[in-house]
Amino acid sequence: MKKFDKERVLLAVAGPVMALVAAILLTSVVLLVSGRNPIEPYVIMAEQIGFSDVQVLIVNQASLYYIAALAVALGFRMNLFNIGVDGQYRLAAMVTAVVGAHVALPAALQVPLLLLVAVCTGAFWAGIAGLLKVTRGVSEVVATIMLNSIATALILYLTQKDTWGVQSGNNMTTGEMHPSGWIPGISLGADTGELYGLIFLAVLLGVLYWLVLNRTRFGFDLRASGASPEAAAASGVDAKRMTLTAMLISGGVAGLSGLPLLLGDAHTYGLSFPAGLGFTAIGIALLGRNHPGGIAFAALLWAFLDKASQELDFYDYEKEIATIMQGLIVFAVVISYEVVRVWGLRRQQKRVGEELAAAAASAAGKSVKGDKTEKEVAAR
Amino acid sequence: MTVAVVALAAAGCGESSKSASTGGDKESGKYSGKGIGLAYDIGGEGDQSFNDAAHSGFLKADKDFGIGGKTFEPADGEGDADKVQRLESMAKQGYNPIIGVGFVYAPAIKEVAAKYPDTTFGIIDDASVEAKNVASMVFSEEQASYLAGVAAAKASKSHTVGFIGGVDIPLIHKFGAGFEQGAKAADPKVKVIKKILTSTPQEGGFSSPDKGREAANGQIEQGADVLYHAAGLSGQGVISEAAKNKVWAIGVDSDQYAQDALKEYKDWILGSATKNVGGAVYELAKSVHEGKPLSGTIRGDLKTEGVGFSDTNPKYQAMTEVVEAVNKAKQDIIDAKVTVKTS
Numbered sequence: 001m002k003k004f005d006k007e008r009v010l011l012a013v014a015g016p017v018m019a020l021v022a023a024i025l026l027t028s029v030v031l032l033v034s035g036r037n038p039i040e041p042y043v044i045m046a047e048q049i050g051f052s053d054v055q056v057l058i059v060n061q062a063s064l065y066y067i068a069a070l071a072v073a074l075g076f077r078m079n080l081f082n083i084g085v086d087g088q089y090r091l092a093a094m095v096t097a098v099v100g101a102h103v104a105l106p107a108a109l110q111v112p113l114l115l116l117v118a119v120c121t122g123a124f125w126a127g128i129a130g131l132l133k134v135t136r137g138v139s140e141v142v143a144t145i146m147l148n149s150i151a152t153a154l155i156l157y158l159t160q161k162d163t164w165g166v167q168s169g170n171n172m173t174t175g176e177m178h179p180s181g182w183i184p185g186i187s188l189g190a191d192t193g194e195l196y197g198l199i200f201l202a203v204l205l206g207v208l209y210w211l212v213l214n215r216t217r218f219g220f221d222l223r224a225s226g227a228s229p230e231a232a233a234a235s236g237v238d239a240k241r242m243t244l245t246a247m248l249i250s251g252g253v254a255g256l257s258g259l260p261l262l263l264g265d266a267h268t269y270g271l272s273f274p275a276g277l278g279f280t281a282i283g284i285a286l287l288g289r290n291h292p293g294g295i296a297f298a299a300l301l302w303a304f305l306d307k308a309s310q311e312l313d314f315y316d317y318e319k320e321i322a323t324i325m326q327g328l329i330v331f332a333v334v335i336s337y338e339v340v341r342v343w344g345l346r347r348q349q350k351r352v353g354e355e356l357a358a359a360a361a362s363a364a365g366k367s368v369k370g371d372k373t374e375k376e377v378a379a380r
Numbered sequence: 381m382t383v384a385v386v387a388l389a390a391a392g393c394g395e396s397s398k399s400a401s402t403g404g405d406k407e408s409g410k411y412s413g414k415g416i417g418l419a420y421d422i423g424g425e426g427d428q429s430f431n432d433a434a435h436s437g438f439l440k441a442d443k444d445f446g447i448g449g450k451t452f453e454p455a456d457g458e459g460d461a462d463k464v465q466r467l468e469s470m471a472k473q474g475y476n477p478i479i480g481v482g483f484v485y486a487p488a489i490k491e492v493a494a495k496y497p498d499t500t501f502g503i504i505d506d507a508s509v510e511a512k513n514v515a516s517m518v519f520s521e522e523q524a525s526y527l528a529g530v531a532a533a534k535a536s537k538s539h540t541v542g543f544i545g546g547v548d549i550p551l552i553h554k555f556g557a558g559f560e561q562g563a564k565a566a567d568p569k570v571k572v573i574k575k576i577l578t579s580t581p582q583e584g585g586f587s588s589p590d591k592g593r594e595a596a597n598g599q600i601e602q603g604a605d606v607l608y609h610a611a612g613l614s615g616q617g618v619i620s621e622a623a624k625n626k627v628w629a630i631g632v633d634s635d636q637y638a639q640d641a642l643k644e645y646k647d648w649i650l651g652s653a654t655k656n657v658g659g660a661v662y663e664l665a666k667s668v669h670e671g672k673p674l675s676g677t678i679r680g681d682l683k684t685e686g687v688g689f690s691d692t693n694p695k696y697q698a699m700t701e702v703v704e705a706v707n708k709a710k711q712d713i714i715d716a717k718v719t720v721k722t723s
Contacts, residue, residue, distance in 0.1 A: 053468075057461060057465055060461065061461065152579050152580055152583065153579060155579075155580075156548055156579040156580070167550055168486075168508060169483055169486055169506045169507060169508035170483035170505055170506055170549065170550055170551040171483055171484070171486065171506075171508075171549075172549060172550060190495075261459065261461070265460070265461070266459075266460065266487075271484060271549060271580070271581065272459060272460050272463070272484045272487065273459060274457055274458060274459030274462075275457040275580065275582040276456065276457035276582065277457075306455075306462070307462075307465065310462065310465050310466055310469065311469065313450075313452050313453075313466075314450070314469060314473060319453075319455065320455075323455070
């Protein structure tokens with residue numbers, strides 16, 4: 001194990017903290033400019049943390065954010081910008097819902113099957129972008145954005161009545177999934193609600209993410225390719241294979257991100273299935289600095305802003321205050337990380353300079369002594 | 381990871397925000413709620429159409445019997461969990477009735493209504509929730525759209541009319557189907573151009589006037605001289621583009637000729653296929669206020685005047701031939717001589 005490095009922790013925490021403080025201050029400015037109380041919204045939102053039902057909502061939402069952000073972070077570590085997490089997530093959720101509605105195996109087989117379907121669908125969709133990148137050199141940013149739109153159209157087609165769509169009232173769904181594929185939640189009482197059972201999948205994925213990246217040859221190759229493709233290539237890493245593999249894994253994880261909701265609560269993919277998760281996840285991965293712990297913190301923060309802000313409507317504040325904050329956090333994060341990086345470099349330079357100066361001074365002292373011996377030797 | 385574990389452990393600590401729940405006072409029959417809780421669909425207040433129709437009922441109820449209340453906007457791309465949270469908070473704080481504007485509220489209403497049996501819930505455009513304390517308010521949009529089709533075909537000189545729907549969902553297909561049938565019935569030679577703006581609500585089919593404008597422009601170029609929209613806020617773009625090109629537009633849900641925000645273009649609003657969402661909101665609020673809450677499915681059609689075709693534009697009234705055709709079609713539907721398709 002590495003030694004606990006105070007300097008590294010300081011630098012890692014300084015960025016997000018600065019970003020949060022800046023975002024809160026700027027949001028207060030927005031509130032002041034619009035003639036509102038700049039403190040009260042925070043108080044109202046903070047109060048919400050104390051309620052157990054809101055806690056459940058936050059943790060449930062965070063589990064979706066967490067998995068999706070891990071998918072984004074995996075790409076980031078390899079310098080791949082997978083903007084397509086949203087399409088991969090929606091398509092995977094929809095296909096999983098269809099499979100779950102038409103296949104009825106015992107739960108012990110059904111659940112692994114559904115997880116596998118989700119992973120494969122997500123990986124397949126991201127893999128298209130990966131293949132285009134390694135064979136044709138198409139930027140994964142462009143490819144995944146376009147694949148998002150294609151996913152939307154494909155989902156629409158696949159949920160028509162003459163394909164797999166089932167109309168329920170005015171809602172177009174994929175029909176209810178077979179109950180053997182449902183994952184029971186952890187009930188915390190009728191007033192409090194249920195935690196999604198697949199929250200543990202999110203935690204497990206976080207652990208795996210850390211282990212794979214930091215404790216395996218593959219993880220090392222991936223990080224090396226991200227940090228310096230040339231150096232990685234020179235040491236024998238096949239860059240194309242790494243790119244494709246990273247895209248596939250990122251997509252596979254993205255495919256899982258809708259499942260806590262799908263298997264735990266919705267049991268069908270319909271018009272009201274949340275969209276935009278993949279984009280939110282980009283901000284969360286940024287704020288979490290691609291670190292599994294950091295992302296968990298960021299996902300919970302995001303979910304808190306989402307859920308606690310709902311209460312603002314009841315106090316004549318707009319819940320969009322939280323949206324403004326989220327936007328400002330992303331801005332501030334990008335800026336503050338750069339500031340912290342430069343600051344860290346300076347500190348390092350200063351420290352190295354001091355160490356060098358000290359070394360030089362002691363070396364000078366030594367050399368004085370050395371001279372003397374030399375002279376002595378010479379004198380002999 | 382540690383954070384996640386801590387969060388898991390922490391969830392469930394503390395009191396539930398629902399512990400201090402208050403329901404309506406059922407026994408005395410006297411209204412004791414906090415007013416109407418009106419939860420909007422995508423597009424929100426100011427769409428001059430669907431949501432504003434609901435809002436008008438809210439305002440009228442407040443004016444007539446001072447019930448008061450509050451309106452709530454949805455967030456972009458939110459899921460059922462967010463809707464459940466919103467409705468639960470409303471129920472908890474004592475709003476009664478609580479009305480979900482739009483069928484997307486159905487799963488949320490179903491869940492929350494079961495937890496708050498003393499509160500009356502209403503849902504617009506959905507009849508899938510069956511509970512004693514839920515009133516489902518649905519409309520025969522295809523009938524109003526049929527009248528719009530008759531009016532459009534009769535008023536068209538180019539024998540080409542256009543339909544612009546917001547999002548590719550069954551509800552919007554209903555508008556399109558009725559419109560086409562009506563137009564074809566009034567003028568067998570008519571060409572109906574149909575365009576749906578987006579495949580999902582999240583892409584902004586109901587909330588992007590620019591998309592409406594673009595689609596309207598395309599249809600006008602194809603020769604359409606009457607455009608009917610069922611696109612919520614996006615419809616503003618359709619109406620403004622039609623007015624700019626001096627062709628007719630037909631509004632939807634609200635009487636759009638009478639909307640302030642569309643005053644500039646109103647000369648070119650032939651009429652509107654109205655859907656009395658405001659009336660439904662008003663009636664439900666009134667019933668709750670009087671202590672005899674409505675429940676079950678309440679369908680608004682031409683017969684009950686839940687849907688209709690507005691004739692407030694004097695220019696429309698001057699076109700007697702068109703007015704006659706529309707009135708005859710209306711009578712035919714009411715007398716069940718004509719059945720309008722829904723898809």
